[in-house]
Amino acid sequence: MNEMTKKEEATVQQRNLPALMPAVNLYEREHEVLIVADMPGVGDKDVDITVEQHTLTISGNAQRTEPAGYELRYREFAPVQYRRVFSLTSDLDAEHIKATMKNGVLTVTVPKSEKARPRKIAVTSAG
């Protein structure tokens, strides 16, 4: 039997949407790296973040319903699937990634791994 599961079906639907790379800003703080991506039309339930080895993928569907009973006059943006792939360097901690979605902007926080953080060495006086 080749019945498609719900998840597979969703993936097929996603493939039918044109893919677009979201505009991204990358910031580095003392203890973490921030990925900030514009994904208008994507809610927190429509966004997908996966980490596979050293690859971080962000994706989200901006599904929009076309209003019925109206004539389209002008179009500058269309329903799309946002997708962008980042490679994580080994000094980042892929186990503790956090993400928030607000006003169509995705913010992914990737902490630096313990050993990559700047450390202050306490100096003791030797008598």
Add this chain to the structure above:
Amino acid sequence: MMIPMWNRWDCSSDPFSELRLLERQMNRLFRDVHGRGTDYPSMNYWSNENEALLEVEMPGVGPDDFELTVTDDVVTISGERKDPYASEQSTAHRQERAFGAFSRTLQLPFEVESDKVTARYEHGVLRVTLPRREATKSKRIAIQAS
């Protein structure tokens, strides 16, 4: 008129709209290369006999950061997209998202009942319903036979 699925990017009034949409998406991809952007914010708009619908893409612009004004047949959206990380001590390694003040105006084919305009902002997209002013709607004239 309903726009069929296979034809959804094709504005019946403008044969080049699909081409413009493509150009816009290409510009967006290469924006940081040649430094030239497109009109901001991006808009879609629909209309029928009674009202117009406007969809505006404004990610990261909170409801308090923009203003919507309607005068007769002109809609203006203006505001400022603020960079929440501008003041902090962080290093920016990549900046593809633009910030600053913006303003964009759209002229509709009819005057709007400005008291009845409704707007909703969700997930970075603003949706505005603009009802047509009653007095400007076309009326059918009964022809009397002599």
